[in-house]
Amino acid sequence: MVLYFSGTGNSAYVAKRIANLLLDESLDLFPKIRAHDDSELHSDKPWVFVAPVYAWQMPLIVRDWIANTAFSGSKDVYFVITCGQSIGGAGEFARKLCEPKGWNFKGCSKVVMPENYLLMFSVPDEAQARQIIAQAEPVIDAIADAIGKGEMLDEKVGLVGRLSSGLVNTLFYKCFVSAKKFYVQESCNSCGYCETVCPLNNIHLVDGKPQWGDACTHCCACICRCPQEAIEYGKASVGKPRYLCPIEK
């Protein structure tokens, strides 16, 4: 079973492509994470987790959900991590996640996809995004091929990667990840869509306008999925295009 979490569609696209090639089912973890649903899952085929990298690790909400959920059937587990550039030592941490579960860690591969971290960086326009995705497709297909053959996925991890995914990741969540800078512009038409796209249920409309609570993982779903592009994040997002995977939107 191919399980995925995706803020802006990149990992959803990669997961569905892998599932198609493996003739396996794919499962979107969004409703499960949002509902704190950690009920048991079963698959006789290997588990394949697909998620974006957040500060050189799988998102904390995905790691926590995997740790808390019971899985029966296959013990073979693969990780496929999408990124704008690098996943650092994410594979090493994925391996550690497997230990208490008695899983056979079958490796972790990266897929470079368009950058989506609008709250910190610029994101590509649609034409640039399509080019990056076209370059990613042979990589995705090779990963699916290796999984289908039961081979190990191999991503080299150096000292810098380990540091980035360890200490820097912890500091990143402490120092940067907060919803405090979100605000909404006049163009908001009170449609309420942003409430429904947050994996942490962190957005609620008050008097027709969204308000953000304290639980945020910077997934960029709210700011990128607002149909009016009415959401901003401090000055960082002003004037920038929003990003959604062009194949998934």
Ligand SMILES: Cc1cc2nc3c(=O)[nH]c(=O)nc-3n(C[C@H](O)[C@H](O)[C@H](O)COP(=O)(O)O)c2cc1C
């Ligand atoms: C909070 C956050 C942190 C990110 N950190 C990294 C990173 O450390 N390295 C990197 O190459 N890309 C990073 N990115 C980019 C995403 O991992 C990448 O665009 C990913 O494909 C987005 O997947 P999605 O569309 O499935 O959400 C980050 C994005 C976000 C939102």
Ligand code: SF4
């Ligand atoms: S999705 Fe955009 S337009 Fe709709 S309520 Fe939220 S901020 Fe307003």
Ligand code: SF4
């Ligand atoms: S508030 Fe927005 S950026 Fe934060 S977790 Fe929810 S959807 Fe993602």
